[in-house]
Amino acid sequence: xxxxxxxxxxxxxxxxxxxxxxxxxxxxxxxxxxxxxxxxxxxxxxxxxxxxxxxxxxxxxxxxxxxxxxxxxxxxxxxxxxxxxxxxxxxxxxxxxxxxxxxxxxxxxxxxxxxxxxxxxxxxxxxxxxxxxxxxxxxxxxxxxxxxxxxxxxxxxxxxxxxxxxxxxxxxxxxxxxxxxxxxxxxxxxxxxxxxxxxxxxxxxxxxxxxxxxxxxxxxxxxxxxxxxxxxxxxxxxxxxxxxxxxxxxxxxxxxxxxxxxxxxxxxxxxxxxxxxxxxxxxxxxxxxxxxxxxxxxxxxxxxxxxxxxxxxxxxxxxxxxxxxxxxxxxxxxxxxxxxxxxxxxxxx
Numbered sequence: 001x002x003x004x005x006x007x008x009x010x011x012x013x014x015x016x017x018x019x020x021x022x023x024x025x026x027x028x029x030x031x032x033x034x035x036x037x038x039x040x041x042x043x044x045x046x047x048x049x050x051x052x053x054x055x056x057x058x059x060x061x062x063x064x065x066x067x068x069x070x071x072x073x074x075x076x077x078x079x080x081x082x083x084x085x086x087x088x089x090x091x092x093x094x095x096x097x098x099x100x101x102x103x104x105x106x107x108x109x110x111x112x113x114x115x116x117x118x119x120x121x122x123x124x125x126x127x128x129x130x131x132x133x134x135x136x137x138x139x140x141x142x143x144x145x146x147x148x149x150x151x152x153x154x155x156x157x158x159x160x161x162x163x164x165x166x167x168x169x170x171x172x173x174x175x176x177x178x179x180x181x182x183x184x185x186x187x188x189x190x191x192x193x194x195x196x197x198x199x200x201x202x203x204x205x206x207x208x209x210x211x212x213x214x215x216x217x218x219x220x221x222x223x224x225x226x227x228x229x230x231x232x233x234x235x236x237x238x239x240x241x242x243x244x245x246x247x248x249x250x251x252x253x254x255x256x257x258x259x260x261x262x263x264x265x266x267x268x269x270x271x272x273x274x275x276x277x278x279x280x281x282x283x284x285x286x287x288x289x290x291x292x293x294x295x296x297x298x299x300x301x302x303x304x305x306x307x308x309x310x311x312x313x314x315x316x317x318x319x320x321x322x323x324x325x326x327x328x329x330x331x332x333x334x335x336x337x338x339x340x341x342x343x344x345x346x347x348x349x
Contacts, residue, residue, distance in 0.1 A: 001077065001079075001116075002058075002064065002076065002079075003076055004074045004077060005075050005076060006076060006116075006117050006120075007121050007122045007123070007152075008075040008122060008123050009075060009076045009077075009078060009112075009116075009118055009123070009124045010062070010072045010075045010127060011078040011080065011108075011124065011127065012062060012078065012079050012127050012128060012129075012132070013080050013087075013088060013126070013127070013129075013132035014081050014082040014128070015082065015132035015133065015292070016044045016082055016130070016131060017085075017131050018085050018087065018182055019036035019039040019085035019086070019182065020035055020178040020181055020182040021034075021035060021178060022178065024168075024172060024173075024174035024175065025172055025174070025177070027177055027178055027181035029185055033095050033185065036099070036182075036185075036186075037095075037097050039085050040083075040085075040098070044083065044085070045085060046083055047081070047083050050081050057295065058077075059295050059298075060294045060295040060297070060298035061294040061298045061313070061317070062077060062079070062294075062295065063298075067299075068298070069298065069299065069314070070299065070314055070318065071314050071317055071318045071321070076116075080104075080108060080132075082131065083104070084098075084099060084100055085099075086101050086182055086188050087101065087131050087132070087134040087138060087188075088102065088104060088105045088135045088138070088191075089183065089187075089188030089191040090102055091191075092187050094185065094186070099185075099186035099187070099188070101188065101191070102188075102191045105135075106146070112147070113147065118147060119147065119148065119149055119150050120151075120152075121152045122151070122152040123153055123154075123155065124147060124149065124154045125154075125155050125157050125321075126140055126143055126156050126157070127156075127158065127159065128158055128159065129160060129294065129295065130159075130160050130161060130291065130292050131161075132161070133160055133161025133162075133292075134161040134163065134208075135161075136156045136157070136158035137158055137161055137162075137193065137210045137214065137221075138192050138193055138207075139193075140156040140217060140219045140221060141193065141219055142193075144219050153219075153220065155220045156217070156219050156221035156222070157221070157317065158221070158224065159224045159292050159294045159295075160224070160290075160292045160293065161210070162210050162211070162214075162225045162229075163175075163208075163209060163229075163231075163232060164209060164232065164264075164268065165206075165211065165212075166236050166267070168238040169237055169238055169256070169257060169260055170238070174235075174236070174238060175232075175235050176205075176208070176209075179208050180205050180208070183204075183205070189205070189207070190204075192207035193207055193213050193217070195216035196212060196213030196216060199212070199213060200212065210271070210272070211270075211272070214272060214275035215275060215278065217281075220280040220320075221275065221278075221281045222281065222283070222316070222317060222331060223276075223282070223283045223285075224285075224293060224294060225283070225284075225285050226285065226286055226287075226288060226289065226290040226293070227265040227268050227269070227285055227286070227287050227335065228287065228288065228339050229264070229268075229290070229291050230289055230290055233264070233289065237260050237261070237264075239257050239260065241254070243258060243261045243339070245340065245346075262339075265338055269285075276332045279330075280331075281331065282316075282320060282330065282332050283332055283334060284311075284333045284334075285305065285334040286303060286305050286335050286342060286345060287335035287338055287340075287342045288303070288339060288342055288345035288346045288348070289339060289346075290345075293313065294313060297313065297345070297348075298312070298313050299312050299313070301344075302344040302345050302347075302348055304344070304345075305334065305335050305342075306335055306336060306337070306342065307342045307343065307344050307345075308344075316331070316333050319331075
């Protein structure tokens with residue numbers, strides 16, 4: 001915890017992926033457990049390896065520098081390291097491997113209520129990157145209920161967590177299969193968004209993907225995401241080619257691969273349309289290839305939507321927190337051009 005304004009809290013869920021069987025065509029329980037056991041022996045699988053104080057990675061919207069971070073620099077920051085490998089879900093011990101994400105999150109809420117004045121806060125923002133951003137989508141409403149603020153509001157700020165349910169370039173349900181293998185093992189389905197589970201009885205796996213339930217999230221939420229998420233490019237579509245601006249040793253995408261890449265834009269726009277249209281919620285989406293942007297491009301003028309508008313992530317989030325819709329965009333900031341036409345940030349890839 002980094003002490004700051006006692007009425008404003010930024011709580012950040014660390015990401016760094018999940019543990020699962022990487023044989024995505026036919027994942028098994030045993031290989032999933034083996035991968036999770038391996039993860040438990042390192043920094044992202046056990047608190048035994050945590051530093052006493054988080055002293056690295058505090059850049060962008062986590063920075064205490066007002067020049068770098070005009071929005072959150074003086075807020076109370078709570079950095080929540082990851083060690084469960086499943087976006088803070090599960091409450092089981094299986095073959096000696098502890099899946100305790102739900103217990104960690106509940107413990108966090110209890111500790112904050114017991115040791116801080118968070119219940120008197122005016123604003124609490126639950127943020128996270130990648131797998132941590134998935135945790136924001138999964139847990140934001142339950143987290144708000146657990147904190148039970150006296151008068152303030154809990155908001156969500158996920159960075160690069162709007163993962164789509166899509167097959168890879170070979171028609172294999174690769175990444176979704178790996179996620180289903182994990183959540184079927186750790187019991188994490190029960191910890192996903194309650195409204196989504198009610199919407200899809202008997203199909204809890206749908207609640208791994210925000211496109212199926214983002215409209216049900218009650219808390220105000222601003223999603224930060226790229227149309228062309230680099231993680232999805234590599235691990236969902238399993239593309240290992242270069243879509244453009246290629247170096248001499250990079251293989252250019254063929255026509256089929258390029259079509260899959262280009263479709264990411266329309267598929268994301270369709271997926272988050274209902275979220276972007278919700279009153280008080282919104283989207284900041286750029287047409288540049290990236291994955292997690294708040295740490296490195298938060299207040300960077302090259303990363304504006306649209307280019308040259310002044311609408312950096314920091315500027316938009318600042319207005320959203322103030323509920324300032326004076327530009328009448330209803331917090332929907334989406335590049336109207338396809339990659340690489342937002343050239344300032346496209347050139348940085």
